[in-house]
Amino acid sequence: MENTSTKAVYPKGLIRYAVLSFYLAQGLCFSSWASRIPDIKDLFAVDYAFYWGLILFLIPVGKFTAIPLAGYLVTNLGSRIMVQISILGYALSLFAIGSVSNVYLLGLFLFCFGVCWNLCDISLNTQGIGIEKLYGRTIMASFHGGWSLAACLGALIGFIMIVWEVAPFWHFTIVTAIITCIVLISRKYLQDDVEAEVKDTKEPVADKMSFIRKPEKLLIQLGIVGLFALIVESAMFDWSGLYFESVLKVPKSLQIGFLVFMVMMTVGRFLTNYAYSVLGKQRVLQVAGALIFAGFMVSALFGGLFESMIVTVVVNSLGFMLVGLGISCMVPTIYSLVGAKSKTPVSIALTILSSISFIGSLVAPLLIGAISQAFNMKYAYMVVGLLGLCILLMTSFSKAFKVEESTK
Numbered sequence: 371m372e373n374t375s376t377k378a379v380y381p382k383g384l385i386r387y388a389v390l391s392f393y394l395a396q397g398l399c400f401s402s403w404a405s406r407i408p409d410i411k412d413l414f415a416v417d418y419a420f421y422w423g424l425i426l427f428l429i430p431v432g433k434f435t436a437i438p439l440a441g442y443l444v445t446n447l448g449s450r451i452m453v454q455i456s457i458l459g460y461a462l463s464l465f466a467i468g469s470v471s472n473v474y475l476l477g478l479f480l481f482c483f484g485v486c487w488n489l490c491d492i493s494l495n496t497q498g499i500g501i502e503k504l505y506g507r508t509i510m511a512s513f514h515g516g517w518s519l520a521a522c523l524g525a526l527i528g529f530i531m532i533v534w535e536v537a538p539f540w541h542f543t544i545v546t547a548i549i550t551c552i553v554l555i556s557r558k559y560l561q562d563d564v565e566a567e568v569k570d571t572k573e574p575v576a577d578k579m580s581f582i583r584k585p586e587k588l589l590i591q592l593g594i595v596g597l598f599a600l601i602v603e604s605a606m607f608d609w610s611g612l613y614f615e616s617v618l619k620v621p622k623s624l625q626i627g628f629l630v631f632m633v634m635m636t637v638g639r640f641l642t643n644y645a646y647s648v649l650g651k652q653r654v655l656q657v658a659g660a661l662i663f664a665g666f667m668v669s670a671l672f673g674g675l676f677e678s679m680i681v682t683v684v685v686n687s688l689g690f691m692l693v694g695l696g697i698s699c700m701v702p703t704i705y706s707l708v709g710a711k712s713k714t715p716v717s718i719a720l721t722i723l724s725s726i727s728f729i730g731s732l733v734a735p736l737l738i739g740a741i742s743q744a745f746n747m748k749y750a751y752m753v754v755g756l757l758g759l760c761i762l763l764m765t766s767f768s769k770a771f772k773v774e775e776s777t778k
Contacts, residue, residue, distance in 0.1 A: 380559055382501075382504055382505065384559060385501065385504070385559050385560075385561060386501055386505070386509070388556040388558075388559030388560065389494075389497050389498060389501055389513065389556075389559070389560065389561075390512070390513055390516045391552050391555070391556045392453055392457060392494055392497070392552070392553075392556060392560075393494065393498070393513045393514070393516045393517040393520070394516050394517065394519070394520040394552070395457055395461075395520070395548075395549045395552045395553065396457060396460065396490055396491075396494060396517055396520075397516070397517035397518060397519070397520030397521035397524065398520040398521065398523065398524045398545060398548065398549065399457075399460050399461055399464055399524075399545060399549055400487070400521055400524070400607070401520070401521035401522070401523075401524030401525045401528065401628075401632060402464060402524045402527070402528060402541065402542060402545045403464055403467065403483070403542075404521075404524075404525070404528075404607045404608065404611070404628060405524060405525050405527070405528020405529065405531075405532070405611070405628060405629075406468075406528055406531070406532070406538045406541065406542075407608060407611050407612065408611045408612055408615050408625075409532065409538055410467070410476075410538060411612070413471075413538070414473050414476065416473075418743065419616075419739050419742040419743040419747070420736075420739040420740055420742075420743040421739075422739060423735040423736055423738060423739020423740065423742075423743075424735070424736070424739065425473070425476065425477055425480065426480070426608050426735040426739075427732070427735040427736055427739075428477050428480040428481045428484065429480050429481070429483055429484040429487070429608075429731070429735075430484060430604070430728065430731030430732045430734070430735065431481060431484060431732065432480070432481040432482060432483060432484020432485040432486075432487070432488070433484040433485070433487055433488040433491075433728050433731055434484075434488075434728050434729075434731070434732055435481075435484075435485060436484070436485040436486075436487075436488035436489050437488060437721060437724050437725050437728065438721075439485075439489065440452075440488055440489050440491075440492040440493070440717075440720075440721055440724070441492070441717060441718055441720075441721030443489070443493075444492055444493050444496055444563075444717040444721075445715075445717045445718065448562055448563050449492075449493040449494070449496035449497045449500070449560075449563050449717070450497070450560040450561060450562055450563070452489060452492075452493035453490065453493045453494050453497055453560060454553055454557050454560070455489070456486050456489035456490035456493055456494075457486075457490050457494075457549065457553055458549075458550065458553060459482070459485075459486035459489070459490075460483065460486040460487060460490050460549075461545070461546040461549040461550065462546065463479055463482045463483040463486055464483065464542045464545060464546060465542050465543060465546040466479040466482070467479045467480065467483060467538075467542065468537075468538040468539040468540075468541065468542030468543065469539055469542075488724065488728070491724070492717065492720050492721065492724060495510075495705050495720055496563060496716050496717050496720060497560060497561060498510055498513045498705070499705065499708070499709040499716050500561055500563060500716070501513075501561070502706070502709055503709070504561075508643060508646065508706055508710075509643075510702045510705050510706040510709065511639055511640075511642035511643050511646075511699070511702040511703070511706070512639075512640070512643065513702070514639050514642075514701060514702035514705075515636065515639035515640040515642070515702075517639075518632065518635045518636035518638075518639045518698065519636050519640075521632050521635070521636070522629075522632040522633050522635070522636040524545070524632075525628050525629045525632040525633075526629060527541075527545075528541070528628075529625075529626070529629055532622055532625075533622065533623060563716075563717070585714070585722045586712060586713065586714055586719075586722075587770070588707075588711055588712060588770050589708070589712060589714065589719060589722045589723055589726075590726060591764075591768050591770040591771075592704050592707060592708065592723055592727075592770060593722070593723045593724075593725070593726025593727045594726060594727075594764065595655070595700070595704060595727075595761055595764055595765065596700070596701070596704050596723060596726065596727030596730070597726060597727045597728075597729050597730035598730060598757040598760050598761050598764075599697060599700035599701060599704070599727070599730070599761070600727055600728065600730030600731045600734070601730040601731075601733060601734045601737070601754060601757055602662055602693065602696075602697050602700075602754055602757055602758070603697060603701075604730070604731055604734030604735065604738070605666075605734060605738055605750070605751065605754040606628070606631050606690070606693060606694070606697070607628075608734070608735065608738075609738055609747065609750075610627040610628045610631055610690060611625060611627065611628050612747070613627060613669075613686075613747055613748075613751070614626075614627040614628075614683075614686070616747060617674070617746065617747045617748055618673065618674065618682055618683075618686060620679065620682070620683060624679065624683050626683065626687060627686060627687065627690050628690075630687045630690050630691050630694070631690040631691065631693060631694040632694065633691075633694070634690075634691040634692075634693075634694030634695045634698070635694040635695070635697060635698045636698070637695070637698070638694065638695040638696075638697075638698025638699060639698045639699065639702065641698075642654070642698065642699045642702060642703070645657075645699065651703050651706070651707065651771070652765060652766075652771040654699050654703060655699070655700070655703060655761065655765040655771060656762050656765050656766055657696075658695075658696040658697065658698075658699050658700055658758075658761065659696065659758045659759065659760070659761030659762030659763075659765060660696070660758065660762050661692050661693070661695050661696030661758070662692075662693055662696035662697060662755065662757070662758030662761065663755050663756070663758030663759050663762070664689075664692050664696075664758070665688075665689045665690065665691070665692030665693035665694075665695075665696060665755070665758075666689065666693060666751050666752060666754055666755025666758065667689075667752065667755050668685065668686075668688060668689035668692065669685070669686045669689030669690060669693075669748075669751060670689075670748040670749070670751045670752045670755065671752070672685055672689075673685050673686040673689060673748070674748065696758065700761075704723070704727075705720070707770075708720065708723060734754075737750070737753070737754075738750040738754070741753060
């Protein structure tokens with residue numbers, strides 16, 4: 371990687387779109403995996419829901435393992451270098467997942483996928499917050515909207531690959547090649563981090579570590595809401611395809627749950643900045659919690675009541691669309707609040723936030739897998755839907771979300 375700083379060398383619009391391209395690459399990589407989860411499950415003939423939950427559990431284990439690494443590497447090497455390393459690792463892990471035929475190797479590469487996913491999340495969002503500060507206004511939602519747009523495109527490509535019966539290996543190979551091209555084209559526009567409070571201060575190391583020993587109350591509260599949000603995301607990202615396949619018994623040509631969820635998630639993210647201006651960030655999060663709750667309940671309570679397959683698909687798609695719209699604003703709003711309100715250096719703040727919120731990723735596969743195995747996946751979705759109410763209540767009564775009018 372070249373060591374020369376890219377500060378003030380390129381127009382900020384060009385820098386913004388270069389950073390956006392990495393969000394696009396990350397979204398494409400993620401949805402390529404998520405869209406083929408049912409096929410990967412079938413390839414390895416995993417019929418036991420809890421066992422499949424244990425296999426998927428290796429992704430959040432990888433993400434959680436990467437948390438201490440991310441804070442250290444992004445702080446010391448800089449997000450510009452780590453974005454490039456992590457996104458390439460992410461893509462190569464996807465390629466490896468499509469290449470293996472041994473379930474133990476699958477588990478290993480899912481773990482690596484999780485590690486690179488989290489490294490990319492923290493380094494890329496550090497870049498995004500830096501660009502937001504460069505612009506002097508809230509633009510984080512547009513970055514996450516780009517991620518969702520690419521994820522939506524990836525879901526559509528995945529759906530086409532499924533209908534055309536293209537093997538995951540060739541699908542993932544194409545995606546890896548596309549991501550590699552994006553990195554080679556856009557890498558030079560990435561920015562060096564400017565965090566004088568970390569790099570230039572003469573405070574003792576012990577004082578710097580106080581951020582981790584005693585994190586801000588704000589970060590704890592945002593992290594808990596993020597925890598709920600990541601359980602919801604995991605329920606949709608990892609299990610929505612299986613819900614249409616296993617619970618609804620829908621043929622492959624009508625398994626559009628993940629696709630419609632991603633479409634509404636994308637639409638919601640591009641509307642988020644407008645929603646901030648009309649409602650404010652606190653009210654946006656409240657509405658999001660209500661939509662998440664309503665979406666899961668529509669699908670779980672009413673989605674299986676109809677004999678017509680078309681009506682069943684429409685009703686469940688409506689539920690998934692509500693969840694997608696609700697979850698769309700959660701992560702960008704939380705990250706934006708960190709950048710606007712936290713007194714902790716960005717990379718450390720995101721590491722603390724991740725340490726709390728990623729517990730949701732650890733919990734979700736085991737929770738959903740266990741409930742699905744013991745009862746039915748629709749009951750698992752009802753339990754996850756209740757977290758929407760938790761988000762609504764917490765964002766209504768927590769002081770962290772009430773004192774934010776200046777961040778609209």
